[in-house]
Amino acid sequence: MNEKSIAMVIPTYNERENIIPLIEELLRQPLDIRVILVDDNSPDGTAGAVKERFGNTPSVSVYVRKDKRGRGLAGIYGFREALKTGADIIGEMDGDFSHHPSFIPSMVEKISSADVVIGSRYVKGGKDIRRGPVRRLVSNLARQYIRIMLGVKVKDPTSGFRLFKRETMEKIVNKLKAEDPFIVTEVLFYLKKCNAVISEVPITFYERKAGTSKLKPSVLIKYLFKVLKLRMGYGRKKIF
Numbered sequence: 616m617n618e619k620s621i622a623m624v625i626p627t628y629n630e631r632e633n634i635i636p637l638i639e640e641l642l643r644q645p646l647d648i649r650v651i652l653v654d655d656n657s658p659d660g661t662a663g664a665v666k667e668r669f670g671n672t673p674s675v676s677v678y679v680r681k682d683k684r685g686r687g688l689a690g691i692y693g694f695r696e697a698l699k700t701g702a703d704i705i706g707e708m709d710g711d712f713s714h715h716p717s718f719i720p721s722m723v724e725k726i727s728s729a730d731v732v733i734g735s736r737y738v739k740g741g742k743d744i745r746r747g748p749v750r751r752l753v754s755n756l757a758r759q760y761i762r763i764m765l766g767v768k769v770k771d772p773t774s775g776f777r778l779f780k781r782e783t784m785e786k787i788v789n790k791l792k793a794e795d796p797f798i799v800t801e802v803l804f805y806l807k808k809c810n811a812v813i814s815e816v817p818i819t820f821y822e823r824k825a826g827t828s829k830l831k832p833s834v835l836i837k838y839l840f841k842v843l844k845l846r847m848g849y850g851r852k853k854i855f
Contacts, residue, residue, distance in 0.1 A: 619723065620647045621778070622702035624693030626686055627652060630710040631659040635668050641716045642674060646723060649700055650675045652710075653693040655684040661710075687791070687798035694788050698781065705784045707777055708734075714776040718818045722778050729814035730783040731806055733769055734776035740817030741771070760839060764846050765804050769813055775799045776818060783811050797841045804845055 623641060627634055638650055652675065654662040662679045669675035678696060680689060690707060697705045704726060708714040714734060722732045736743040737758070743751070754773070761772045775796075787805040791798065806813060 618647050619703040619726075620649070620701070621704045621706055621719075621723065622649050622651050622697035622700045623706040623708060623719075624651045624653065624690065624697050625708055625710045626655070626689035626693060627657060627661050627710040628655045628684065628686075628689075629657045629659045629661060631657065631661045631664050633711050634661055634665055637710060637712050637716070638665065638669065638675060641719075642672075644716055644719055646720060648674065648719075649702065651693050651697045651700075652677045653689040653696070654679050655689055656681050683794070685794035686796045687793035687801070690798045691788065691791050694784055694791075698784060698788065703781055705779045705781060707775060709775055713821050715819065715821060718776070718816065719778075722816050725814050725816050726778050726780060728812075730780050730811040731813045732778045733771060733774050733813060733815045734818035735769070735771035735774055735815035736818065736820045737770040738815045738817050742817075742819040744819060744821060757839060761800060761803075761842055764842050765800070765807065767803055767807050769803070769815055771815060772803055773799060777802075783809075786811075793841075795837075797838055800838070800842060801845065 625634070625637070634652070641648055641650055652662070652665055654677065656662070656679055662677050665675065665677050676696070678692065680692060693707070694705060704723065706719070718734055722734060725732045735741050758772060761767065762769070783806070786809050787802065790805050791801055793801040
């Protein structure tokens with residue numbers, strides 16, 4: 616069997632301290648990986664640092680967005696650019712090293728029998744080592760809420776560490792509209808609507824190596840309201 620090509624989308628904003636070692640680790644994996652970095656014009660020079668380090672490396676493409684910033688907008692842009700590469704598998708991961716590239720080979724192995732593979736903290740063997748008791752409780756409640764409201768059965772519906780078969784991403788990319796981190800849940804909703812086969816692979820979710828988290832309590836509250844809006848606005852419509 617020929618090795619599958621992978622286009623890995625990494626949306627970034629102020630990840631200069633993390634992104635170069637992350638990309639180096641990605642390129643060390645025994646896989647055919649191309650990195651699609653989509654940076655929201657980070658003031659800390661994230662994109663410039665990557666261009667300086669990997670400028671002559673065909674395996675790393677850097678795109679700088681200067682319009683409206685947003686995790687969702689960057690993700691959608693990255694998915695479209697990844698599809699243009701002709702890659703067999705489209706992936707996404709965070710740029711802060713909370714998602715470690717060493718888990719990607721096992722995810723690639725699993726995708727042979729699925730349309731999508733999620734790197735999961737909550738299946739057997741998975742771990743989340745970065746959260747205190749209160750954040751764990753909030754995360755568990757949010758997770759159960761999303762599963763019930765959207766009718767998805769995956770154990771880690773907020774994981775942004777995922778691989779998609781090319782044809783699966785092609786089905787959903789033009790449906791996506793979320794501008795912010797809600798993109799993670801919106802993707803999952805449309806995967807369910809197109810009857811995608813989803814598998815989960817255990818990962819360890821690490822503390823970010825450097826910098827500060829961009830997830831605030833107010834963002835989480837807005838996120839949960841958007842789940843309700845998605846359910847009410849689209850739940851009964853025929854989308855595909």
